[in-house]
Amino acid sequence: MTKPIHVTSEIGKLDVVMLKRPGAEVENFTPEMMPRLLFDDIPYLPIAQKEHDNFADTLRANGAEVLYLENLVVEALDAGGPAVKTAFLDKMLTESGYAAGIIHRELEDYLLSMTTTEMVIKLMAGVRKNELDFVPRDLVSAAEEQDYPFYLDPMPNLYFTRDPAASLGDGLSINHMTFPARQRESFFMETIINYHPRFADQGLHVWRDRDQPGRIEGGDELVLSDTVIAIGVSERTSAGAIEDIARRLFERKSGFEKVLAIRIPHNHAMMHLDTVFTMINHDQFTVHPGILGEGGQIDTWTITEDQTGDLHVNHHSDLKQVLKDVLGLAEIDLIPTGGGDPLIADREQWNDGSNTLAIAPGVVVTYNRNYVSNQVLREHGLKVLEVLSSELSRGRGGPRCMSMPLVREDL
Numbered sequence: 001m002t003k004p005i006h007v008t009s010e011i012g013k014l015d016v017v018m019l020k021r022p023g024a025e026v027e028n029f030t031p032e033m034m035p036r037l038l039f040d041d042i043p044y045l046p047i048a049q050k051e052h053d054n055f056a057d058t059l060r061a062n063g064a065e066v067l068y069l070e071n072l073v074v075e076a077l078d079a080g081g082p083a084v085k086t087a088f089l090d091k092m093l094t095e096s097g098y099a100a101g102i103i104h105r106e107l108e109d110y111l112l113s114m115t116t117t118e119m120v121i122k123l124m125a126g127v128r129k130n131e132l133d134f135v136p137r138d139l140v141s142a143a144e145e146q147d148y149p150f151y152l153d154p155m156p157n158l159y160f161t162r163d164p165a166a167s168l169g170d171g172l173s174i175n176h177m178t179f180p181a182r183q184r185e186s187f188f189m190e191t192i193i194n195y196h197p198r199f200a201d202q203g204l205h206v207w208r209d210r211d212q213p214g215r216i217e218g219g220d221e222l223v224l225s226d227t228v229i230a231i232g233v234s235e236r237t238s239a240g241a242i243e244d245i246a247r248r249l250f251e252r253k254s255g256f257e258k259v260l261a262i263r264i265p266h267n268h269a270m271m272h273l274d275t276v277f278t279m280i281n282h283d284q285f286t287v288h289p290g291i292l293g294e295g296g297q298i299d300t301w302t303i304t305e306d307q308t309g310d311l312h313v314n315h316h317s318d319l320k321q322v323l324k325d326v327l328g329l330a331e332i333d334l335i336p337t338g339g340g341d342p343l344i345a346d347r348e349q350w351n352d353g354s355n356t357l358a359i360a361p362g363v364v365v366t367y368n369r370n371y372v373s374n375q376v377l378r379e380h381g382l383k384v385l386e387v388l389s390s391e392l393s394r395g396r397g398g399p400r401c402m403s404m405p406l407v408r409e410d411l
């Protein structure tokens, strides 16, 4: 029986995927808050939703079952019962800065007066101060945040379901995320795994949970094969966390025997490995030429376990060669974003031209706006399914970022 989470590749036919339809959270903020919320603009919600529905329809039309994060959280809380719901809210408020006190109590009363669906949608969208009719007289409100409009910040990045957790084999990592704007997001996934009837008590492994100190995000975690995982050393994922998860995967006999760490530039445009590099077929990859030095050089390290159980780390710098070695292939095709033209590559990478979602070997979903890269992919023999992208791209994430595969067919 296939487990409810089962992912042994980046490219096996996509059977079940989790998405989050953008809601009020993607426009419930001011331009001033954008950098902190990791957005570059404020999307126009009705169009963002239309585009997202187009994305979901494309996945369904190609045989994937689409589950929505917001529904799964509600179903998990309802299955858990009132005590679970209260404990969930308590922890969410604590992680939002209200461990105790009058605001904690006021928010708790306000949110518990709602149905579970309303509460979950509200937590995601954010709670403004003017929603509650009481005057906060605590020190933080009086001394530091008198002009700040929110008690609970919105979570606009939730539609990038790729990042808070990553499916790896018959389990997942539930991630300790880098920036405060996203840290609460992975608590939703933890709740689903613990209480949703589809996932709880199904023998799924949490290889690494969100309470671990090192930072890691799913955009950096790529399942290259049933034995090899690639992880970006990036703005969002620390080398220490990579060693930690490698150790856990090896010790717990996950099936993964090798981790390939790939160091990429640490900046907002390339926040995760999957913004510059994705696997799209047995032997084909997209790569942003901007991350490669002369002759395709980039720092990579293979991590394996030696006989004594210690980690063994080996440095390499030829990406093509190291991929051939870890996958046992004679040749591979690295397809440059924007066809290699540096200006087009930078422009299309900015709008996630390298962030390609494979839904079967050689079949990819991409943003329609990256027409040069899409054409190049077609010339390399891929089947390219384009989706609408004017508003969704404002959050700096593409089809891979917006999807968390839960089940893929084995190759």
Ligand SMILES: NC(=[NH2+])NCCC[C@H](N)C(=O)O
Binding pocket: 037, 038, 039, 157, 160, 162, 163, 182, 218, 219, 220, 271, 272, 274, 275, 355, 395, 396, 397, 398, 400, 401
């Ligand atoms: N897997 C990805 N590349 N996700 C993109 C996430 C974008 C989001 N605005 C962030 O900065 O976190």
